[in-house]
Each structure stands twice: as C-alpha cells, then as structure tokens.
Amino acid sequence: MDDKRGYRHQALTVCTLGGAQVGKTSLTAAMTKVVSRIGSTPVDAGDIESQPPFHHPIGDGVGLDYRAIDYETSGRHYTQIDCVSHLDTVKMLIAGSPDVGGAIWVVSAVDGVTESSETQIRLARQTRIPVIIAFLNQTDRVEDPELIEICAAEIRELLTDYGYEEANSPIIVGDALKALRYKGHSLNSEDWKPIVDLILAMGRCMPQPVNPANLPLLMPIREVSDDPKGISTLRGDVIQGGLAVGHAVDVVGKGERVKTRLVALRDDEVQVDAEPGWISPGQVVSEPKSIKSHTVFEAAVYVMTPEECKTHVPLVGNDKPEIHLWTIDVTGHLRLPPDIPMVNPGEHAHVSVSLDVPMALQVGARFEIKKMGARIGMGVVTEIVE
Numbered sequence: 001m002d003d004k005r006g007y008r009h010q011a012l013t014v015c016t017l018g019g020a021q022v023g024k025t026s027l028t029a030a031m032t033k034v035v036s037r038i039g040s041t042p043v044d045a046g047d048i049e050s051q052p053p054f055h056h057p058i059g060d061g062v063g064l065d066y067r068a069i070d071y072e073t074s075g076r077h078y079t080q081i082d083c084v085s086h087l088d089t090v091k092m093l094i095a096g097s098p099d100v101g102g103a104i105w106v107v108s109a110v111d112g113v114t115e116s117s118e119t120q121i122r123l124a125r126q127t128r129i130p131v132i133i134a135f136l137n138q139t140d141r142v143e144d145p146e147l148i149e150i151c152a153a154e155i156r157e158l159l160t161d162y163g164y165e166e167a168n169s170p171i172i173v174g175d176a177l178k179a180l181r182y183k184g185h186s187l188n189s190e191d192w193k194p195i196v197d198l199i200l201a202m203g204r205c206m207p208q209p210v211n212p213a214n215l216p217l218l219m220p221i222r223e224v225s226d227d228p229k230g231i232s233t234l235r236g237d238v239i240q241g242g243l244a245v246g247h248a249v250d251v252v253g254k255g256e257r258v259k260t261r262l263v264a265l266r267d268d269e270v271q272v273d274a275e276p277g278w279i280s281p282g283q284v285v286s287e288p289k290s291i292k293s294h295t296v297f298e299a300a301v302y303v304m305t306p307e308e309c310k311t312h313v314p315l316v317g318n319d320k321p322e323i324h325l326w327t328i329d330v331t332g333h334l335r336l337p338p339d340i341p342m343v344n345p346g347e348h349a350h351v352s353v354s355l356d357v358p359m360a361l362q363v364g365a366r367f368e369i370k371k372m373g374a375r376i377g378m379g380v381v382t383e384i385v386e
Contacts, residue, residue, distance in 0.1 A: 039073030
C-alpha cells in the first residue's frame with residue numbers, strides 16, 4: 001500500500017468549490033505549505049499546480065478530472081480534491097464519486113459570488129454535503145475594505161439561504177497566492193494566518209469520516225434463485241453495513257416489505273427464508289425498518305455529452321426515460337422546472353421523477369437515466385415526496 005492509499009483509507013474527502021480563476025489551486029498549494037509545518041503530507045506545495053490531473057471514472061465513458069492532496073493535521077486525515085472545471089465539480093456532486101464529506105468554497109473578492117459558484121453551493125446542499133467553509137480570496141487586489149465586507153455579507157447570505165449555519169460555516173478572509181509566496185516560516189505571519197485559521201476551522205467544523213460498514217445494511221439484489229423448500233439465494237453487492245447469519249432483515253421494494261432472516265452467507269450470495277416468488281431483482285436487503293418504498297422523488301440530474309455516451313439525447317418536459325435504480329430499469333415520468341424546457345447534453349437540472357413501480361429509496365441514492373436503450377444521464381435523489 002502506498003502513502004496516498006494509506007491516507008485515503010481513513011481520510012475525510014474535502015472538495016474545493018468555486019468558479020474559474022478564483023484561486024482554488026493556489027489555496028490548495030498554500031494549505032499544503034502550511035500543513036507541512038503543522039502536520040504532515042506526502043505532497044510538496046510546488047507540485048500541486050504542476051501535477052497532471054487525475055482522471056476519475058464514474059461509469060463507462062464518463063469521468064471527471066481533478067488534482068488531489070492528502071494531509072494530516074491535528075490528528076485528522078484529509079484528502080482534498082480540486083476539480084479542473086465547473087462541469088467536473090457538477091458531475092462529482094451528482095455522481096457522488098469521490099464521496100465528499102465537506103467543502104471549502106473559494107470566492108474571489110474581485111468578482112464576488114458568481115453564477116457557477118452559486119450553482120455549486122445549491123448542488124452541495126441538495127446532495128447533503130454537511131459543512132461548507134468559505135475562503136474569501138484575492139483580498140489584496142481590492143483596495144476598498146468596504147467591498148470585502150459586502151462580498152463577505154453576500155457569502156453569508158447565500159450560505160444561510162441554503163441552510164448552512166454560521167457557527168459551522170465560518171468565512172475566512174485572506175490571499176492564497178500571497179500565502180503561497182511567503183518565504184518565512186512563522187505561523188503567526190500576516191500571510192499565513194488566514195491559512196492557519198482555515199485549517200483550524202476544518203478541525204473544528206468538518207465531520208468525522210463515515211465508514212460505510214457502520215451504516216445500516218443495504219444490499220441491492222441483482223439475481224434470485226428460489227428453492228421449493230423455502231430458501232431463496234440472493235446475489236448482489238453490499239454497499240453499506242454488514243451481514244450476519246441469523247440476523248433479521250427486510251427485503252424492500254416492488255411491493256410489500258418482506259420480513260425474513262439470513263440463514264447462510266457465501267461470497268456475494270446470501271440465503272434467506274422466503275417462499276418462491278416473494279423476492280425479485282431490484283429489491284434491496286436492509287436492516288429492519290431502515291428504508292421504505294416510494295414512487296415520487298426529486299433529483300439533481302446530469303445529461304451526458306455525446307463524447308461520454310456516444311449519442312446526443314436531451315431530456316425534455318414530460319419525458320419518460322428508464323431509471324436504472326439499484327439493479328433494474330423502471331419507467332419514470334420526469335417533470336422539468338417550469339423555466340427549463342429542455343436539459344441538453346452537458347447540462348444539469350433539478351427535476352421531479354415519478355416511478356411506475358415503488359422502489360426502495362433514500363436521499364442520496366444514485367441512479368442512471370436511459371433512453372432508447374442507451375445510458376444518457378445520471379442522477380441523485382435529493383428529496384422523497386411520496
């Protein structure tokens with residue numbers, strides 16, 4: 001196992017949000033420089049901008065590009081990712097890969113809150129990123145202190161509008177490039193103090209990383225073999241939680257909840273007490289009463305570009321695409337916002353979806369969108385309606 005893998009095994013993944021040319025990469029490099037004095041990191045600050053972006057696949061033909069650093073400070077491990085473009089950030093938030101546990105929002109004091117950065121904050125809220133710390137950057141380029149105060153007030157208002165409380169979402173004011181160019185080593189210097197404040201705020205506000213093994217059991221079923229003796233063999237991948245022989249479980253989705261228990265485990269197979277026909281692919285094995293079936297939900301969706309899906313298919317109002325959820329396709333009735341007649345390839349939107357079949361659903365569940373047999377988009381459940 002290399003150093004980076006060792007860090008990421010127990011690290012909280014933090015992403016940088018913000019529009020183009022606001023100084024996200026400079027801030028990441030400056031943080032690395034300061035962390036090397038108060039913590040540890042296998043990356044040199046000078047390598048951040050020069051390192052080639054990592055291409056992270058999130059599906060066949062689909063991926064996103066970002067740079068990443070790993071570091072430890074105050075006994076906590078972080079993996080900080082800096083997406084190359086706004087579209088990469090959008091895809092990351094909707095696809096949930098990498099799985100982000102917190103964010104640093106970089107805003108230029110020169111430009112203020114831009115449309116793209118506001119879009120990212122809205123998506124971050126919809127996808128339940130719990131903590132956002134703002135860094136008001138490039139303040140040395142603003143001569144009027146009142147303009148900095150106005151920009152900070154705009155940031156606070158937007159964070160409050162999206163439900164981020166001031167106590168857990170501080171605004172740090174500084175200049176990342178100035179901190180990066182600082183030649184000294186004093187943590188109390190005017191150049192480094194904002195970076196130190198940011199790192200301390202992360203330790204105070206960012207959540208602990210979540211181990212999927214400690215979450216309630218969830219195993220989507222992709223294949224079922226029935227036995228006339230009342231034992232069904234289920235095949236699928238456990239995406240969170242754990243399995244144990246003898247434990248009570250629910251099988252949820254596509255109808256009534258099936259209450260049963262695990263009687264045997266083998267590789268990716270589990271066996272449960274169930275009569276033939278009770279269980280089918282598309283349902284999920286879960287802890288009792290931990291998840292319910294629903295048909296109507298809201299979601300953030302992204303429509304893939306022709307380069308990503310080999311076709312050019314938009315989403316339109318009252319569309320009826322196939323929603324690939326867990327392991328099966330279900331017909332969905334999709335409604336766009338009144339002011340959006342169409343979602344073209346390379347665009348994203350917040351939509352309402354009604355399924356023909358009730359499926360096990362929870363906020364944060366990811367799905368694919370298909371039309372004419374081709375995968376043309378991806379989405380994440382942001383709210384369950386009924």
